[in-house]
Amino acid sequence: MTKGRIVQRSSLRSQLSVTGNRTGIPPNILPHVFDPFFTTKQNGIGLGLAMVYSIIKKHDGCIDVESKINLGTTFHIFLPASKKQPQERKKISVEKPTRAGRILIMDDEASIRETTEKLLESMGFEVLTSENGEAALNILTEVNDRGLKIDAVILELTVPGGMGGKDIISDIRKTNPNIIIIASSGYSEDPVMSNPGSFGFTDSLAKPYRINQLLEILSKHLNFN
Numbered sequence: 001m002t003k004g005r006i007v008q009r010s011s012l013r014s015q016l017s018v019t020g021n022r023t024g025i026p027p028n029i030l031p032h033v034f035d036p037f038f039t040t041k042q043n044g045i046g047l048g049l050a051m052v053y054s055i056i057k058k059h060d061g062c063i064d065v066e067s068k069i070n071l072g073t074t075f076h077i078f079l080p081a082s083k084k085q086p087q088e089r090k091k092i093s094v095e096k097p098t099r100a101g102r103i104l105i106m107d108d109e110a111s112i113r114e115t116t117e118k119l120l121e122s123m124g125f126e127v128l129t130s131e132n133g134e135a136a137l138n139i140l141t142e143v144n145d146r147g148l149k150i151d152a153v154i155l156e157l158t159v160p161g162g163m164g165g166k167d168i169i170s171d172i173r174k175t176n177p178n179i180i181i182i183a184s185s186g187y188s189e190d191p192v193m194s195n196p197g198s199f200g201f202t203d204s205l206a207k208p209y210r211i212n213q214l215l216e217i218l219s220k221h222l223n224f225n
Helices: 048-058 110-122 133-145 163-174 211-224
Strands: 002-009 014-018 062-068 072-081 102-106 124-132 152-156 180-185 205-206
Touching: 002 163, 014 102, 062 152, 102 110, 102 133, 110 124, 110 211, 124 133, 133 152, 133 163, 152 163, 163 211, 180 211
Parallel strands: 102 124, 102 152, 152 180, 180 205
Antiparallel strands: 002 014, 014 072, 062 072
8 A cells, every 4th residue: 555645845845755565675676766777577667766756856856765675665755845826727728730730649658649649639630549669660551551641750769568669760760761750758868858869759758748848849840830
């Protein structure tokens, strides 16, 4: 069972501690839990806590962990705090583009695929989706064989147990050298995210992202108004 609670709030920071009362983390593994691609799971990819660390760092915060064998593990998250009262969030108005296109979204998370698909369709785009790199390559091949084209592809960089964007980028470029390919990941410290062009990508989009951020990057490369 996992519990979460805010245990401290000051003018400087807020602290959130999350405790799990399972077996605990061995001392030799504890220093590596935030390392990218480090995992003790047979089918793990080792990006879960690395992504958490990256997101917290982007918000000028920090995270620490303490663990005892047979007693459990506690993660401490520290984020900047403010005495200001939260303001009501303004609704974002997004105009429907006058020229849309066909977009392929590859992401292993069904909720992200479905939400992004609905939002882009409401903007006038035709949207195709796949849950891994293999399926994305099959869709691209089928579209090409029918004499059609995909205007842009959004690729999750890593897919647990399957091919991610990093694995299929070279294959896509062989048959679609000029297609817009956007790298997407929650791990912002991945070198692809900071320098996508060096890895064959057109641009990058950090997760979690908002619809206006996605439309901004599509507008930049697809030149719709």
